[in-house]
Amino acid sequence: MTIFAELKRAKFMDTVVNNIRITKTENSRLSQVDFDNLPFGKIFSDHMFEIDYSDGAWQTPTIVPFRNLDLHPATSALHYGQAIFEGLKAQKSSSGEILLFRAVDNAKRFNESAERMCMATLPEEIFVEGLKTLIDLDRNWVPSNEGQSLYIRPFMIATDDYVGIRPSEKYKFVIITSPVGAYYSDPVKVKIETYYTRAAEGGVGRAKAAGNYASSLYPAKLAAEEGFRQLIWTDAKTHTFIEEAGTMNVVFVINDTIITPDESKDTILKGITKRSVLDLAKDWGYKVEERAVKVDEIIDALKNGTLQDAFGAGTAATIAPISHIGYDGQTYELPSIESRTFSNKIKAHISEYKKGNIDDKFNWLIRV
Numbered sequence: 001m002t003i004f005a006e007l008k009r010a011k012f013m014d015t016v017v018n019n020i021r022i023t024k025t026e027n028s029r030l031s032q033v034d035f036d037n038l039p040f041g042k043i044f045s046d047h048m049f050e051i052d053y054s055d056g057a058w059q060t061p062t063i064v065p066f067r068n069l070d071l072h073p074a075t076s077a078l079h080y081g082q083a084i085f086e087g088l089k090a091q092k093s094s095s096g097e098i099l100l101f102r103a104v105d106n107a108k109r110f111n112e113s114a115e116r117m118c119m120a121t122l123p124e125e126i127f128v129e130g131l132k133t134l135i136d137l138d139r140n141w142v143p144s145n146e147g148q149s150l151y152i153r154p155f156m157i158a159t160d161d162y163v164g165i166r167p168s169e170k171y172k173f174v175i176i177t178s179p180v181g182a183y184y185s186d187p188v189k190v191k192i193e194t195y196y197t198r199a200a201e202g203g204v205g206r207a208k209a210a211g212n213y214a215s216s217l218y219p220a221k222l223a224a225e226e227g228f229r230q231l232i233w234t235d236a237k238t239h240t241f242i243e244e245a246g247t248m249n250v251v252f253v254i255n256d257t258i259i260t261p262d263e264s265k266d267t268i269l270k271g272i273t274k275r276s277v278l279d280l281a282k283d284w285g286y287k288v289e290e291r292a293v294k295v296d297e298i299i300d301a302l303k304n305g306t307l308q309d310a311f312g313a314g315t316a317a318t319i320a321p322i323s324h325i326g327y328d329g330q331t332y333e334l335p336s337i338e339s340r341t342f343s344n345k346i347k348a349h350i351s352e353y354k355k356g357n358i359d360d361k362f363n364w365l366i367r368v
């Protein structure tokens with residue numbers, strides 16, 4: 001960008017960010033919430049952030065009382081799935097500050113999803129400032145009991161009222177937030193899926209696109225009928241390489257080496273939790289390998305006892321330990337949860353980091 005364009009953009013961003021039109025609720029629902037019994041994703045804070053894209057530009061950003069969206073029945077997102085989302089959390093620190101974890105990374109990833117789905121991209125400043133302003137206004141909704149957090153769901157839908165297939169010309173970006181309880185992840189029994197596919201090379205697996213989650217429900221239902229809680233997805237072509245675990249990235253520890261599928265193919269979602277796990281592990285001096293991971297390698301390690309640890313990594317649970325892996329009609333049991341030095345340590349560390357109890361040496365925290 002030239003200096004002139006840069007200045008123009010900075011001025012534009014200033015205008016947008018300082019002009020969020022705020023309408024406060026007159027009927028806060030805060031007093032009705034039982035903060036000792038928070039279900040996941042069912043209770044929503046008083047306000048929401050909203051901005052529309054039309055005529056080639058983002059319009060006035062608004063914060064309004066939480067309400068239903070009013071959509072034309074031909075809204076293109078409902079028919080053809082131009083819809084993407086993000087998921088992140090805000091946490092209260094021990095001193096009562098509100099902290100966001102790696103939110104700029106979510107803003108960047110959101111735009112990568114938007115590009116892939118041929119949707120308008122959103123200036124990172126709008127994503128981040130919208131988030132901060134919204135959470136500041138609803139700051140009393142950020143729970144403070146152990147393990148609780150404010151789950152944040154930014155999303156964007158195509159809003160042309162047109163039943164023809166083409167990239168929409170109008171979009172709506174919204175942020176809603178939901179106070180959630182501690183996420184107790186029982187160790188999960190997972191099945192290595194060798195027929196159904198989450199993502200194929202050249203497809204949309206890297207994007208947090210709504211349809212990806214719809215298509216994973218049926219294979220997950222079949223696996224549930226066999227007693228498995230989640231699937232480990234394999235590559236679409238050969239089903240011999242491991243990709244992800246359910247809606248999380250998957251990490252293994254074999255012979256004290258941290259191993260996870262690399263992101264060189266566009267079938268793997270670039271998880272921020274996984275990235276944080278790897279950044280910390282490297283910092284602690286662990287050997288970390290991001291590379292193709294063969295199913296056979298994991299099964300061999302299970303058989304010969306060198307598989308020390310396996311877990312899913314994602315924002316909702318942070319670390320979800322895997323207790324059993326099913327493959328080819330066999331179910332293998334993994335080492336006991338107590339014996340898992342790495343996942344126990346990383347889980348505790350990330351939790352303390354998010355609460356601001358650890359020096360923010362990676363610059364991951366944003367104060368609201």
Ligand SMILES: *Cc1c(COP(=O)(O)O)cnc(C)c1O
Nearest residue numbers: 247248249269271272273314315
């Ligand atoms: C969101 C998501 C993840 C995890 O990403 P985080 O940024 O760690 O929450 C992993 N895989 C898929 C398919 C996802 O949708």
